[in-house]
Amino acid sequence: MxxxxxxxxxxxxxxxxxxxxxxxxxxxxxxxxxxxxxxxxxxxxxxxxxxxxxxxxxxxxxxxxxxxxxxxxxxxxxxxxxxxxxxxxxxxxxxxxxxxxxxxxxxxxxxxxxxxxxxxxxxxxxxxxxxxxxxxxxxxxxxxxxxxxxxxxxxxxxxxxxxxxxxxxxxxxxxxxxxxxxxxxxxxxxxxxxxxxxxxxxxxxxxxxxxxxxxxxxxxxxxxxxxxxxxxxxxxxxxxxxxxxxxxxxxxxxxxxxxxxxxxxxxxSRSSRNLVHVFLLGEELKRRGKMQPHGIEYVHVIGAGVMGADIAIWAAHKGFRVSLQDQKPEILARAMKKAYGFFKSKLKEPRAVQEAMDRFMPDLEGHGLGRADLVIEAIVEKVEPKRELFRLVEQKARPQTLLATNTSSIPLEEIGTVLKDPSRLVGLHFFNPVAQMQLVEIVRGAQSSEASLARARAFTGAIERLPLDVKSSPGFLVNRILMPYLIEAVKLVQEGVGITTIDQAATEFGMPMGPIELADSVGLDICLSVAEELSEPLHMDVPDKLRELVGQGQLGRKSGQGFYRYNARGRRESPSPDKTAADIPITERLILRLLNEAMACLREGVVGDADAVDAGMVYGTGFAPFLGGPMSYIDSLGVTGISHSLHRLMQEYGPRFKPDAGWSQPELLKRRLRSSNPT
Structure with a gap:
């Protein structure tokens, strides 16, 4: 047999x-x-x-x-x-x-x-x-x-x-x-x-x-x-x-x-066991993206900026018919040029490139709204413009059309107040660059229906991305955890610590790039916008240095100047060597801010379990895969030791290092993604 x-x-x-x-x-x-x-x-x-x-x-x-x-x-x-x-x-x-x-x-x-x-x-x-x-x-x-x-x-x-x-x-x-x-x-x-x-x-x-x-x-x-x-x-x-x-x-x-x-x-070895852990988390998220049909053939994206254009291009690359809408024809023209270059580099053969371009349509007037099975909003990160847009979208879109926002930090309840049927609204939060970052946060609003969330997960799986369920709350999961880490890096700069020293501490820990270079890559204006959005609900101070650079138009890589300088090709120029006092606990301050916020997210139920935090941070930010993610790292170090370190830093640097209440609930670490159902 x-x-x-x-x-x-x-x-x-x-x-x-x-x-x-x-x-x-x-x-x-x-x-x-x-x-x-x-x-x-x-x-x-x-x-x-x-x-x-x-x-x-x-x-x-x-x-x-x-x-x-x-x-x-x-x-x-x-x-x-x-x-x-x-x-x-x-x-x-x-x-x-x-x-x-x-x-x-x-x-x-x-x-x-x-x-x-x-x-x-x-x-x-x-x-x-x-x-x-x-x-x-x-x-x-x-x-x-x-x-x-x-x-x-x-x-x-x-x-x-x-x-x-x-x-x-x-x-x-x-x-x-x-x-x-x-x-x-x-x-x-x-x-x-x-x-x-x-x-x-x-x-x-x-x-x-x-x-x-x-x-x-x-x-x-x-x-x-x-x-x-x-x-x-x-x-x-x-x-x-x-x-x-x-x-x-x-x-x-x-x-x-x-x-x-x-x-x-x-x-x-530790490295292999953690990499296997991360791989299996990714496989579980893939499985969840294939559990149900999505019924989506036509995608309409509103906002042809960097994120909107990249989302539209990726969806067309994966076989969907896509229309891309923007108020400015020159922005649409730039997106079309970008799409052609992307398809040419990925697909090689002229016939395949032409077929992809045929699926990708510029739409200045928004005619695609009436045909779309899915509408994705990717405009400016402000509540009022998003509300006004969705009020108009609901009038023109079909009743069965799934409505999604790519907001990176605004709770869906604030956006959906104008909708007659807010159960249709979900978050599809992509990460930049879309073609490289595998994670998509599936944001559940208080009124989002199970059917809408299931379609969002299935669409994410269909475009070969990893759907991670998160609760609608300020910053969701990834940005909320990442922002205190970035803010702490800027505070270190204000204290006189050299930017290369800060970034080197993070990369030696295992991060794919340092927090200062990451902020420059994301865009300091975007970092400031998210930081201000999160400052009140998370009781987080926004560093003056960040406001100062944005006020001067130094927005990072895209403007040629941020914390670092960049040449015409967007490559970072090497600054002068740093001279920094050796007694500042740079790595500890950066990583413990991140871990403390990760524990807060787990305690508050932003995601359902510890593995979901690991998956989000590894696949959404590149957090040291060899460590298995923040919660696996916490598990390996021990909750007590980290809590004591936070108390020590709180006494030296202030209340932002106050240990979250979750550190006294070690049972939170036992909840695992691969043994639970989607939230």
Whole structure:
């Protein structure tokens, strides 16, 4: 009996189809690997001309190892044994007395690609959905089923290092160019092509000699030295050890056994466990975005500024018909130009670019309002203009049209007072830049209906973004937590601490960029607007320095001057070195303001559980993924120690460091997103 693999015998070859029971995508659990091993043992003694391995899932070939098994492993010896099992099965596949071919469609990632590498041939379906890659580094590990050993001879050392170090996926066309797949074939010809390869007698592919030159022993150290600055810019060795292990394994021409031992050590490390935690949170949010249909085909966006244009462009890129409205034709023209550049860079082929542009329409008069299934408002961040706009929108939009605001801080109850039916109004709060930031806050107003919220989540999932339910309250989740952190950074500037010193403290902690550079990137005028909106409900002082810079027109990167100076291309100019007193607890002040506000959000029920705080801050701001998010970081440090530190800072710096009441409720940390229902 076979639960996951289905073996069929044809005239002169065997066909193994993987269809993992109870899963929408194929993953390689220990059970799946052991079952494959039994089938390979059966096949070894058969007089066959070959074996074809394929997937029975529409979603793709194999999405990788079963990441949920990683959470249950705490012993590096056990982790090493799991890797060795995968290596043994792949080695058995590679050692069959007849050729084998992997027929690939959709996603072929991680352990799935490593299994395909053990086959003599690989064929890929010819379409845009086929993607291949080794993304293990994003989980704080590296290939463990001998991928680091098999990939370099096949595609060349530089290409192999690039794939393993970045974790990026590549198209079938690029895989063919690299030699990762032998041929790309239309769907209807895949099995016929596989049979021909089995009968061809073609030897196993190897990269041409010039691609293998960097792997020559005298050159390996030089190549590692060349990659080091690039890796260091992306991954601090203390925070993300996996890419550094990849370089070491490649330089030392590590064996499969050494690869497995290294993986075992990494898999139980703090970095990997937290990255796995973050990954699974993202998977849960994706699942919630697919739970119900949205019924949306036509999207009308009002406001063609940076955010509005980017939201409209992204929706059109993901297949929706979109109209973009603004009062000024020159702003619409700029958005159209931006859309064309974006589609051209992403889609490449002229026909695909033209199809995307055909879905994206400028709409000066707002004619799209009457046809839209979803209207998204993205105008100035002020209550009265938003109210007036929604009063007009409700008159022109159809009764079933979902109404959404992209407000970043204003409670929906204040905006919806003009609506006859406020149950239609939800928040769809995107983050800048829209094409890169995965999170969208689904804001629940007091009168937002469950049906409206469900459609908003489903639309967010359809545009491949992560929907996070938040309660309508000042700043919602991400901006509310982020603002005290940014304000504290500006207070440090006012005290004379150098801006580069502040930013360096944050990046050394693990933030993707420092708070000062972040404020410049967001726009100091926007920071000031949000800070003023939150100042009264959060009892937060707005620093004079922020008002001063905005008053002088120094708005950050977009104006060429903020806290930093920027050149014509928007690149930051290096300021003079800072001279700052070493006794100021910069990192502690920044991070504890953030953690204290995160605890307040959890206590007040802005989100339903601790995991939701982690997901929001990691996917919405890039908060140190290797720490797992603010609440995971709190869990690792202990509530008592953080509370004592806040008391100490309150005595030294004032009441803004007063510990939130949530610190005396440690049970709040036990509420978890992946074991609860959507709020």
């Amino acid at each position: 076979s639960k996951h693999w289905h073996l069929d015998y044809h005239t002169d070859y065997a066909l193994l189809t993987l269809d993992v029971a109870g899963q929408s995508a194929n993953v390689l659990s220990q059970e799946v690997l052991l079952e494959l091993d039994r089938h390979l043992g059966e096949l070894e003694g058969k007089p066959l001309q070959g074996l074809i391995i394929r997937s029975g899932k529409a979603s793709g070939f194999i999405a990788g190892a079963d990441v949920r098994e990683f959470e249950r492993i705490t012993d590096p010896v056990r982790a090493t044994e799991l890797a060795e099992l995968g290596q043994q099965v792949c080695a058995r596949l590679a050692g069959l007395p007849f050729p084998s071919v992997a027929v690939i469609h959709g996603f072929c990632l991680g352990g799935g690609l490593e299994l395909a590498l053990a086959c003599r041939y690989r064929l890929a379906r010819e379409d845009a959905a086929t993607r291949l890659g080794l993304p293990e580094v994003r989980l704080g590990i590296h290939p463990g089923f001998a991928g680091s050993v098999r990939l370099p001879p096949l595609v060349g050392d530089m290409a192999a290092l690039d794939m393993m170090l970045t974790g990026r996926t590549i198209s079938a066309r690029e895989a063919r160019r690299l030699g990762l797949v032998d041929e790309i074939v239309p769907e209807r010809h895949l099995l016929d092509a596989a049979e021909k390869f089995l009968k061809s007698g073609t030897p196993r592919r190897k990269a041409p000699w010039h691609r293998r030159v960097p792997g020559w022993r005298p050159l390996r150290t030089l190549v590692v030295r060349m990659f080091t600055p690039r890796v260091r810019r992306k991954a601090h060795p203390d925070h993300y050890p996996a890419p550094w292990r990849i370089l070491d394994l490649w330089r030392d021409r590590a064996t499969e056994k050494q690869e497995a031992q290294s993986l075992g050590e990494l898999l139980v």
